Amino acid sequence: MLDEIFKKIQASQTTQPTQTKSKNENILQLEPGNTYIVRLVPFIKKPESTFVSFHNHGWESKKNGRYISIPCLKTWGRGEKCPTCEIRFAELKIGSDAAKAKARLLRQKTTNYVNLYMIDTPNTDDKGKVKILRYGAELDKIIKAAVTGEDADEFGMRVFDLSPDGVDFRIKVDTKGQGREAMPTYAMSKFVSKKHDLGLSQAEIQAIYDSAHDLTALVPERKSDAEIEKVLNEHYFTNQDRPVAVTEYVSDEEENDIRGSYNPSPAYHAEEERETKSITTSTSNVDDTVSDLLKEFSLPED
Numbered sequence: 001m002l003d004e005i006f007k008k009i010q011a012s013q014t015t016q017p018t019q020t021k022s023k024n025e026n027i028l029q030l031e032p033g034n035t036y037i038v039r040l041v042p043f044i045k046k047p048e049s050t051f052v053s054f055h056n057h058g059w060e061s062k063k064n065g066r067y068i069s070i071p072c073l074k075t076w077g078r079g080e081k082c083p084t085c086e087i088r089f090a091e092l093k094i095g096s097d098a099a100k101a102k103a104r105l106l107r108q109k110t111t112n113y114v115n116l117y118m119i120d121t122p123n124t125d126d127k128g129k130v131k132i133l134r135y136g137a138e139l140d141k142i143i144k145a146a147v148t149g150e151d152a153d154e155f156g157m158r159v160f161d162l163s164p165d166g167v168d169f170r171i172k173v174d175t176k177g178q179g180r181e182a183m184p185t186y187a188m189s190k191f192v193s194k195k196h197d198l199g200l201s202q203a204e205i206q207a208i209y210d211s212a213h214d215l216t217a218l219v220p221e222r223k224s225d226a227e228i229e230k231v232l233n234e235h236y237f238t239n240q241d242r243p244v245a246v247t248e249y250v251s252d253e254e255e256n257d258i259r260g261s262y263n264p265s266p267a268y269h270a271e272e273e274r275e276t277k278s279i280t281t282s283t284s285n286v287d288d289t290v291s292d293l294l295k296e297f298s299l300p301e302d
């Protein structure tokens with residue numbers, strides 16, 4: 001028995017230094033023009049962490065043009081105060097036209113993760129493996145509709161079922177827009193109710209469930225208010241254009257109103273916070289939250 005335990009200890013020691021890297025390699029790279037047939041995999045060790053999401057703010061630095069990304073503190077609860085959100089809301093509400101235009105750059109983006117069992121994929125190496133899907137608003141809408149929303153009667157629990165009762169998720173990656181404006185779109189993806197027997201035994205299904213990745217490890221480290229302020233002062237505000245005491249312009253109630261149209265964040269709790277430096281923002285499928293916000297503010301769209 002100790003033999004087995006020692007093997008696991010040895011393996012954990014040899015794989016540790018590359019852990020972060022290997023996690024990234026587990027994230028599925030979706031290519032436009034491709035279709036992926038998969039099933040969602042629950043995280044049975046902690047089912048409430050089957051879906052994990054976080055918010056961040058990203059913009060191009062006023063100082064050096066580099067892409068800056070900082071966690072939005074709303075990741076750790078909607079009641080949390082996020083210095084970046086506060087500046088953004090205040091400037092969109094009472095700022096000059098220039099300040100409003102600039103505040104739009106501080107958009108909040110949501111990144112979601114779920115484990116996938118790869119059934120059919122253009123990359124044959126991935127077939128039969130458990131990969132991580134990183135996704136934005138388009139796929140989130142389709143998945144939420146199937147799991148808890150209007151399609152839950154038809155799909156519901158079956159989206160996680162690897163037996164012949166389960167339903168495949170067909171991720172279709174198309175391109176919308178032309179040239180530099182071209183962006184991937186996932187809007188044609190769907191759950192497919194057509195019966196599909198994957199031919200897996202109970203033991204194989206269990207092994208697949210057991211190999212699901214702990215997605216909470218992909219949530220970036222929380223930053224303190226002071227750290228965030230430092231980044232904003234260095235890379236967002238320039239030439240002393242920072243408004244004085246910006247937070248007093250937005251009350252909590254107003255902020256909650258403004259945020260009323262946001263989807264609640266799926267299960268993620270501060271105690272699951274793990275350090276990882278490897279998160280980069282997805283440049284595709286970002287949230288439509290900015291346009292929602294602008295509607296709230298009755299401002300013209302870009």
Ligand SMILES: [Zn+2]
Pocket residue numbers: 057071072073074082083084085086108
């Ligand atoms: Zn924020």
